[in-house]
Amino acid sequence: MAVSHELVIIGGGPAGLTAGLYAGRARLDVIMLDPTGGGGYLNYTESIENYPGFPDGVAGPDLAELLILHATKFGLKIKTEEVTELVAAENPKRLKTPSGELRAKAVIITTGSKPMKLGVPGEEEYVGRGVSYCATCDAAFFNDQNVAVVGGGNAAIDEGLAITRHARKVFVIHRRNTLRAEKVLQERAFANEKMHFIWNTVVDRIHGDGKVTGLSIRNIETGEISELEIDGVFIFIGTRPTTEFLRGAVKTDERGYIVTGRSLETSVKGVWAAGDVQDPVYRQAITAAGQGAAAAILAEKYLQQMKW
Amino acid sequence: MLKLMEISGDAFATEVLESTMPVVVEFYTPTCKFCKRFDPIIETLADRYEGSVKFLRINAAENREIAMQFDVFGVPTTIIFRSGDVVDRISGFVPEAELANRIDAIVK
Numbered sequence: 237m238a239v240s241h242e243l244v245i246i247g248g249g250p251a252g253l254t255a256g257l258y259a260g261r262a263r264l265d266v267i268m269l270d271p272t273g274g275g276g277y278l279n280y281t282e283s284i285e286n287y288p289g290f291p292d293g294v295a296g297p298d299l300a301e302l303l304i305l306h307a308t309k310f311g312l313k314i315k316t317e318e319v320t321e322l323v324a325a326e327n328p329k330r331l332k333t334p335s336g337e338l339r340a341k342a343v344i345i346t347t348g349s350k351p352m353k354l355g356v357p358g359e360e361e362y363v364g365r366g367v368s369y370c371a372t373c374d375a376a377f378f379n380d381q382n383v384a385v386v387g388g389g390n391a392a393i394d395e396g397l398a399i400t401r402h403a404r405k406v407f408v409i410h411r412r413n414t415l416r417a418e419k420v421l422q423e424r425a426f427a428n429e430k431m432h433f434i435w436n437t438v439v440d441r442i443h444g445d446g447k448v449t450g451l452s453i454r455n456i457e458t459g460e461i462s463e464l465e466i467d468g469v470f471i472f473i474g475t476r477p478t479t480e481f482l483r484g485a486v487k488t489d490e491r492g493y494i495v496t497g498r499s500l501e502t503s504v505k506g507v508w509a510a511g512d513v514q515d516p517v518y519r520q521a522i523t524a525a526g527q528g529a530a531a532a533i534l535a536e537k538y539l540q541q542m543k544w
Numbered sequence: 545m546l547k548l549m550e551i552s553g554d555a556f557a558t559e560v561l562e563s564t565m566p567v568v569v570e571f572y573t574p575t576c577k578f579c580k581r582f583d584p585i586i587e588t589l590a591d592r593y594e595g596s597v598k599f600l601r602i603n604a605a606e607n608r609e610i611a612m613q614f615d616v617f618g619v620p621t622t623i624i625f626r627s628g629d630v631v632d633r634i635s636g637f638v639p640e641a642e643l644a645n646r647i648d649a650i651v652k
Contacts, residue, residue, distance in 0.1 A: 272637050273581040297577035316584060318639055334641045364618035364635030373576040376605050377617045447615040468617060 241265050242539055243532075244331055244340035245312075246319045247478070249276020250521045251511025252346030253303040253312075254528035255535075260310035262536045268307075269333065271318035275300030276348045277475070277512070278521065280370045281391075282398035287521050297372060299521070324485040324504040341542065342506045342535045345486070345494060346528060349475035349512040349519075354386065358442030359471075366448025366468045371395035374468070378403045381467035384451060385409070386439055392472035393417035393425050399470065400430040407464060409434045409453060434464075442469060477513045491516065500531045506542075508535055548587055551600050553607040559600060561628040566597050566650055571604040571611060571621045578637045579620040585640045586622075589647065596651060624650055 243259050245252045248270030259266040268274065278284070281296025290299075308314065321332040328339040351369040353359055359367055368374040375398060383403040385396040388410035394417070396406050408425070413435040415422050425431050434453065440461070441452040450465045477492045487495045487503035493516050494502055494509040502509050508531040511524035548570075551559050560567045570586055572579035583601075590599035604611040604619055614623060614630065624632040624647065631650050634643065 271639055272578060273584070275577060275581070279577045279581075297575070300577060316581070316640075334639065364621045364633075365615045366617045368618050370576075370578070370618075373573065373578060374618045376573060376575065377611070447617060 238330065238337040238339045240328060240339040240341075241267050242340070243267075243342045243344065243535055244269065244329075244338055245344045245346060246270075246322070246331070247276065247345065247347035247511075247513070248272075248274030248304075248314060249278060249346060249348040249511055249524060250299075250303060251348070251513075251524035251528035251531075252276070252344070253300075253307045254525040255344050255346060255510060255532040256307040256312035256314075256528075257303075257310055258529050258532035259536065260307060260312045262532070263311070264536060264539065266311070267313045267315060267338070269315050269317050269319050269331070269338075271316065273316040274304045274314050276346075278303075280351070280372065282372045282375075282395055284521055295372070303525075318481075320481055322482055322485045322507075324502075324507050327506065329506065342539055343508070344528070344531045344535055345482075345502070345507065345509040345513055346511045346524075346531075347478040347481075347513045348524075349477045351471065352474045352476050354439055354442075354471055354473065356439055356441055358444060358448075362442055362444050362448050365446065366444060367442060368468065368470050369472070371398050371470055374470075375399045375402045378468045380404050382407070382465065384439075384464060384466045384469045385472065386469065387472035387474070388412060388415040388417065389472065389474065390417045390421060393421045395470060395472055396431060397421070397424055397428060400428055403430065403468075405432060406430055407432045407434055407466065409437050409439060409451075409464075411436065411438050411456060439469070475512065475519075477516075479513060499534060500527060501534065506535075506538060548583065548590060549600050551602055553602075553610045556602070556607075556610050559598075560625050563598055563625070566624060566626045566631070566647075568597060568599045568647065569623050569625065570599075570601040571614075571616045571619055571623070572601055573603065573605040573619050575605075576619045582620045582637055585643060588640060589644060592644070593647065593651070597647060626650060 510527035
C-alpha cells in the first residue's frame with residue numbers, strides 16, 4: 237500500500253527547501269524526496285555573495301545546511317531517494333521510487349538543474365581522476381598544480397577564483413572572447429595573477445594516464461590545435477534542467493525546462509514547478525527560493541479548496 | 545546502526561589491503577557536503593553487509609599519499625577492494641540501490 241501525503245516536493249535545492257519551509261509552517265503533511273538528501277546546486281557552489289542577508293557571502297554547502305535546518309524545524313521530512321516516475325494525470329498523483337510508490341494530492345517539482353558535460357573523449361573516463369564539476373569538493377587536490385577551468389559564466393569565474401587558493405595556475409578556457417560573468421567577478425579575475433585566459437577556444441579531448449595530464453584545445457577562430465599540460469580540469473559550461481524522469485508527465489519546452497505560467501502551475505492541475513527546473517532566465521538561489529515559497533502558498537490554497 | 549570506521553593512511557595496508565573480506569572505502573574531504581550526504585547510504589549498507597563486507601572512510605585531504613596512490617582527485621570516490629586489489633571504483637554520489645548492485649556484483 238503506497239504511503240499518501242498531502243504534498244510531495246521532488247528535489248531539495250533552495251526552491252524545494254523554501255517550499256518545504258512554507259508547507260511545514262502551513263502544517264501540511266509534506267515530504268521531500270531528494271537523491272542526495274537536499275542542498276541541490278548549492279552543494280557545488282564555493283561561495284554565494286548575492287543571497288540577501290549574507291553581506292560577507294556564504295559557502296553554498298553552509299547555506300544548504302541552514303535551509304535544511306530551517307525547513308525541517310517546521311516539520312518538513314526529507315527522504316534521500318530519487319523519484320523515477322511521476323504519474324501526474326491521476327488523483328492522487330503517484331510517484332515511483334526505487335523502494336516503492338508514494339501518493340500525493342499535490343506535487344511541487346524543484347529538481348533544479350545539473351552541470352552540463354563537455355561530451356569530449358576522456359571526460360567520463362577521468363571523472364574523479366582530474367575531471368571535476370565541483371571546486372568546493374575537489375580544489376584541494378590540486379595544491380600547487382596547474383588546472384584548467386572551462387567556461388566563462390559566473391560559475392566558471394567564481395569557482396576558478398576559488399581554485400586559485402590551491403592551484404599554481406588556473407587557465408580559463410572560453411569559447412568566446414569576453415566573459416559572461418558578473419562584472420565584479422570579472423574585475424577580480426583579471427586582477428588575479430594566477431588566472432590566465434585562453435579565448436575563443438574549445439576543448440577537443442582530455443588526456444591522461446590513470447589521471448588527467450592534459451587537454452587538446454582548439455582555437456575556433458584560427459582552427460589552431462594545441463596541447464595544454466594540466467593536472468585537473470573543472471567544467472562549468474552551464475546547466476540543463478533535471479526533467480528526464482518526467483517523460484512527458486508535465487509539459488516541458490524544447491530545452492527540457494518545465495513550462496509554467498505566472499502561477500508556477502505546470503500543464504497539470506495540482507502540480508507546480510519552481511526554481512531552475514522551470515527557469516532558464518534568472519537561475520539564482522534567491523529567485524529559486526522565492527518561487528518555492530510562491531508554489532507552496534499556491535499548493536496550500538489548492539489543497540484547501542479541493543476539500544479532500 | 546554502525547558508526548562508519550574512519551582510518552588514516554597508516555592503517556590502510558592492514559585494514560584494507562590485507563583484509564580477508566572485501567572492503568568498500570569512501571574517500572571524502574571535510575569540505576565536500578555531498579560526501580556527508582553519502583554517509584547514511586554507506587552506513588545503511590554497512591549494516592546490511594555486516595560480516596561479509598567491510599566499510600571504511602578516509603579523509604583524502606589529510607591522507608594525500610593514499611589518495612594519490614589510487615589517483616583520487618575527486619570526492620566522494622568509493623573504491624572496492626578485494627584481496628588487496630581494486631575491483632571497482634565509483635566516482636561521485638550514487639543512489640543506495642546502485643552502490644548495493646555494485647557490491648553484490650563483487651560479493652556474489
